[in-house]
Amino acid sequence: MEAIIFLAALVGVSFIAFLLGLRDQRNARKLLLKKLIKDFGDAPNRKYKEDDFDHIPGYFLRHRDGFQIDDTTWNDLNMDGVFARMNYCLSASGEEYLYYMLRTPRQEDDFDELESHIEFFRHDHEARRKIQLIYGTIGRRIRYSIYDYLDQLDKYDNYSNKKHYLMLVLMAASIGLCFYNFTLGFCVLIGLMAINILSYFKVKGDIEPFIATYGYIMNVYNSVDEFKKLDYKEIRDDVDQLIAAQKKLTAFNFGSYILMSPTRMNSGGNPIEAIVDYLRMALHLDIIKFNQMFKEIRDNKDAIDEIITITGKLEAEISIACFRESYRDHFCIPEFAGDSYVAKELIHPLIADPVANSIVADKGVLLTGSNASGKSTFLKTCGVNALLAQSTHTALADQYKAPMYRIYSSMALTDNLFEGDSYYIVEIKSIKRILDAAREKGCKVLCFVDEVLRGTNTIERIAASTQILKVFADSKIKCFAATHDIELTQLLKEQYQLYHFEGNVSDNDVHFDYVMKDGPATNRNAIKLLGALGYDKDIVDKAQHMADRFLESGSWK
Numbered sequence: 001m002e003a004i005i006f007l008a009a010l011v012g013v014s015f016i017a018f019l020l021g022l023r024d025q026r027n028a029r030k031l032l033l034k035k036l037i038k039d040f041g042d043a044p045n046r047k048y049k050e051d052d053f054d055h056i057p058g059y060f061l062r063h064r065d066g067f068q069i070d071d072t073t074w075n076d077l078n079m080d081g082v083f084a085r086m087n088y089c090l091s092a093s094g095e096e097y098l099y100y101m102l103r104t105p106r107q108e109d110d111f112d113e114l115e116s117h118i119e120f121f122r123h124d125h126e127a128r129r130k131i132q133l134i135y136g137t138i139g140r141r142i143r144y145s146i147y148d149y150l151d152q153l154d155k156y157d158n159y160s161n162k163k164h165y166l167m168l169v170l171m172a173a174s175i176g177l178c179f180y181n182f183t184l185g186f187c188v189l190i191g192l193m194a195i196n197i198l199s200y201f202k203v204k205g206d207i208e209p210f211i212a213t214y215g216y217i218m219n220v221y222n223s224v225d226e227f228k229k230l231d232y233k234e235i236r237d238d239v240d241q242l243i244a245a246q247k248k249l250t251a252f253n254f255g256s257y258i259l260m261s262p263t264r265m266n267s268g269g270n271p272i273e274a275i276v277d278y279l280r281m282a283l284h285l286d287i288i289k290f291n292q293m294f295k296e297i298r299d300n301k302d303a304i305d306e307i308i309t310i311t312g313k314l315e316a317e318i319s320i321a322c323f324r325e326s327y328r329d330h331f332c333i334p335e336f337a338g339d340s341y342v343a344k345e346l347i348h349p350l351i352a353d354p355v356a357n358s359i360v361a362d363k364g365v366l367l368t369g370s371n372a373s374g375k376s377t378f379l380k381t382c383g384v385n386a387l388l389a390q391s392t393h394t395a396l397a398d399q400y401k402a403p404m405y406r407i408y409s410s411m412a413l414t415d416n417l418f419e420g421d422s423y424y425i426v427e428i429k430s431i432k433r434i435l436d437a438a439r440e441k442g443c444k445v446l447c448f449v450d451e452v453l454r455g456t457n458t459i460e461r462i463a464a465s466t467q468i469l470k471v472f473a474d475s476k477i478k479c480f481a482a483t484h485d486i487e488l489t490q491l492l493k494e495q496y497q498l499y500h501f502e503g504n505v506s507d508n509d510v511h512f513d514y515v516m517k518d519g520p521a522t523n524r525n526a527i528k529l530l531g532a533l534g535y536d537k538d539i540v541d542k543a544q545h546m547a548d549r550f551l552e553s554g555s556w557k
Contacts (some may be wrong), residue, residue, distance in 0.1 A: 030137045031440040036129050041325045044088050051143060058145020059096035060103050067406050067442060069103045072430060076411035077383050085349050088322040089526035090169040093220060093308045094315025095144060101316055105390035107404055107443050109336045115393055122235040122321035127232050134226045135315050138219045142212055146308060149213035150301060159291040164284045167196055193282040200281045207290045214293060221249060236432055238310050248303040252296040320392045327396055334389035334400040341478060344399040348381040355514040364473055366492055368521040369501035372515040379448045381478055383409055386446055405446035408434045424456050431468060438475040449481040466491045489520035
């Protein structure tokens with residue numbers, strides 16, 4: 001009777017724990033749904049921890065094909081920041097695919113399916129939220145990309161279950177022996193279990209790094225069952241592909257609980273889970289299942305990649321839809337036509353209260369103006385929007401019309417201490433890669449260069465900059481360049497359109513309107529800025545006198 005009461009108590013405790021788990025899941029789902037309704041149309045408010053970006057390049061690094069944005073351009077344009085501004089994803093696969101999209105601007109105008117999906121998710125609120133809840137279940141609780149772990153599979157070769165099955169056979173035989181000689185059979189059984197328990201922890205240490213990846217793959221795999229319940233014609237083809245890929249992994253899921261239980265080897269006082277833990281150690285049940293799942297993953301990498309790709313793509317499209325809605329009054333669908341870069345009321349996604357600027361660039365653009373007047377920001381605004389247009393089919397402007405480009409930049413460069421390169425060497429290498437790209441087949445090159453050859457002296461800088469920018473123009477590279485060297489506006493006025501930004505210094509203060517104007521800069525405010533920022537009047541006056549004298553005589557003496 002006592003045994004029956006004890007078993008009933010065990011079952012009751014486990015059932016209550018199960019019900020509490022369901023309650024917590026249901027409450028978490030309700031909270032997420034409330035947040036999705038409330039926050040739609042707002043900028044994402046996620047606070048990133050230092051390691052949150054570790055996994056994000058994973059998909060991109062394993063899918064390097066065709067033209068992709070290089071690291072220099074990505075960093076110049078602060079695309080990590082732009083990615084964070086666009087990232088509404090709730091799953092790691094969605095984040096990784098969105099990053100991949102931004103680094104892989106399309107080279108052909110084939111956005112019909114993407115555009116259809118984005119607008120479907122933007123306007124069908126119920127469908128979008130249902131699918132986002134699926135991604136909330138998948139989650140992004142993973143330190144490294146799945147692809148980092150998949151790469152490690154080839155290094156792990158101890159996935160045979162033969163020795164584990166042999167031990168199970170011997171244990172079964174020892175149990176049979178108990179019926180003939182209980183003492184001997186029982187001693188053999190205890191000895192075999194002791195050997196298994198001792199060896200368990202060594203093997204457990206080998207497989208533990210893979211468990212998080214298995215868990216994430218399980219979440220993505222199980223999400224396909226939720227996608228099956230949806231009936232939206234807009235994404236039917238994607239769901240059909242998910243179902244087909246899932247069928248290749250049916251053995252992966254069967255019996256996975258023994259390995260993937262959240263309380264595995266951490267029963268937390270639950271007596272039933274504690275008993276199951278001892279069975280795991282004695283019988284190696286989770287190790288056997290790990291090896292079965294390992295083989296399934298290794299044999300079906302393509303199916304896993306397809307599931308991750310499709311689920312990631314759909315959530316990236318939802319993220320773009322949310323991004324558009326957050327700019328619902330200031331975004332447009334880009335038009336890819338003509339040979340000019342045309343943008344009206346263009347803004348930057350990382351500026352809280354941006355000043356919009358418009359431009360029609362039939363050829364290269366040369367920007368002049370004082371420091372902090374807006375030159376670099378405008379270059380980045382044009383570059384970011386060209387990239388957004390060709391990757392997300394979205395531009396933050398009233399109008400964006402341009403051909404397809406291969407996009408490069410040479411802007412926020414630094415000395416390369418590891419290779420021993422000075423700033424100037426780094427700079428000319430950076431520009432050389434753009435010239436080399438123009439010789440390759442593909443779309444026209446669009447590049448952004450801030451302060452051409454700033455790492456050398458004035459005379460050589462102006463001479464070399466002139467010739468490089470002329471070669472850009474002759475090579476049909478559309479270059480947007482910013483410079484302090486007003487001499488370049490005279491030397492390159494035939495090859496480049498001239499624009500400038502300016503600021504007014506008055507009453508020991510400086511005022512910028514950040515509005516781009518036609519023609520070269522006419523104000524020279526650098527010395528006046530010294531006074532505005534509190535430099536001694538004697539320094540400012542003597543510097544201004546030297547500059548005026550040089551302009552008159554051409555000599556510093």
